[in-house]
Amino acid sequence: MTVMRDKVVKALVELNIRGDENGLMPGYNVLVNFLPTTFWNLFTERLINAAPADKKEEVLTGLYKAAQECGYHTGYGIINSDEFKSVVMPMVTEGAKDVLRGAYAVFTAWGWAKSGIVQIKEGERMVVRATDYYEQHIKTGGKSSFMFSAVSGAFFDLAYGPEYPNGLGTFIGDQTKGIEAGDEFGEVLVRKK
Amino acid sequence: MSIPFEVKFDDTTFxxxxxxxxxxxxxxxYMSLVTALSDQLESINAVKILRESAEDSIRTFLDAYFTQNNINSSTEKLATAKELYSVLGLGKFEVSGNDAGGEIQMKRSHVDEGWVQKFGKSSKFINHFSCGFAAAMFAAAFGKSARSYNAFETASIAMGDSEGKIVVKAN
Known part of the structure; x- marks a missing residue:
């Protein structure tokens, strides 16, 4: 057996999401929020569209780094959570590769992207595809899926980089296709930095 | 007050x-890094972009929630928005005011407490998201258009105050 995404997603999808008595949602070693995707998309879209040429790189790098760090720390919290241990780990038969598959199932369950690994050379490169992801609605005229690409790099950091918390940025995710750019699906290539 | 909150999972798009x-x-x-990025990019009005993105997205959400739950009066709308803020994991506040504006006393805050966990105490106001939320909440409650209210912080949990405070004024 290997990790079956759809089974994991349905087991992990948290339909009883709501803040505690303090209005906070602690979980996976982080504080979680649950917001309309339009907030994150509008911010990204307006920021990119507002940036003059000399600021564009700073904006794009900033958006990538925010998503990368989020994916690294939250990803670590996810794969070490009780939920992950009880739902995903019993299906893990192929080591780090299966842990990665499980991480993508959680990525999907959180509403980030209906995604999965289509190709992997362990410790070296990976191709991930998504047929639906919330960033596909960003309108900048180009590929703008920072969460999808940066979190993919961060998950690979966790699987094959130096031990947490020293592995951040070992790998990077390059978005090669995007629904928001007119492609049929989103695709990210993860490779060594 | 406990409000209904239903989340549906779409089997096709997940x-x-x-x-x-x-x-x-x-x-x-992510919230802290996006907030820090907006401060870093002040030369292109990124804080304003963050606030307005929060205002516009939350306004749509509040209007949909109010319509589907038959919440009609301004008082009910303010009280419900306050509860939704907590349901969404954003923290806890008390709100008072009328169509001319009002005040939010922030008891707990995802943005502020998350910032302190990540970066430590802040030297300036950083809860731009909640200022956008506040502007949306007052506009939705009193049937006004976007940008009808200006919301700004005067106290901040991220800066070390025991409670945060957001003042809301009609433009």
Whole structure:
């Protein structure tokens, strides 16, 4: 057996999401929020569209780094959570590769992207595809899926980089296709930095 | 007060929806880094972009929630928005005011407490998201258009105050 995404997603999808008595949602070693995707998309879209040429790189790098760090720390919290241990780990038969598959199932369950690994050379490169992801609605005229690409790099950091918390940025995710750019699906290539 | 909050999972797209809006979970790292990025990019009005993105997205969400739950009076709308803030994991506040504006006393805050966890105490106000939320909440409650209210912080949990405070004024 290997990790079956759809089974994991349905087991992990948290339909009883709501803040505690303090209005906070602690979980996976982080504080979680649950917001309309339009907030994150509008911010990204307006920021990119507002940036003059000399600021564009700073904006794009900033958006990538925010998503990368989020994916690294939250990803670590996810794969070490009780939920992950009880739902995903019993299906893990192929080591780090299966842990990665499980991480993508959680990525999907959180509403980030209906995604999965289509190709992997362990410790070296990976191709991930998504047929639906919330960033596909960003309108900048180009590929703008920072969460999808940066979190993919961060998950690979966790699987094959130096031990947490020293592995951040070992790998990077390059978005090669995007629904928001007119492609049929989103695709990210993860490779060594 | 406990309010209903229903999230539906779409079996086709695997997305989560609440009151017709696509929803997503994110962590305090991302919120803090996006907030820090907006401060860093002040030369292109990024803080304003963050506030207005919060105002516009939350306004759509609040309007949908109010319509689908038959919440009609301004008082009910303010009280419900306050509860929704907590349901969404954003913290806890008390609100008072009328169509000319009002005040929010922030008891707990995802943005502020997340910032302190990530970066330590802040030297300036950073809860731009909640200022956008406040502007949306007052505009939705009193039937006004976007940018009808200006919301700004005068006390901040991130800066070390025991409670945060957001003042809301009609433009």
């Amino acid at each position: 997305s989560q929806k609440a009151y017709g809006q696509d929803m997503v979970m994110h962590c305090h790292h």
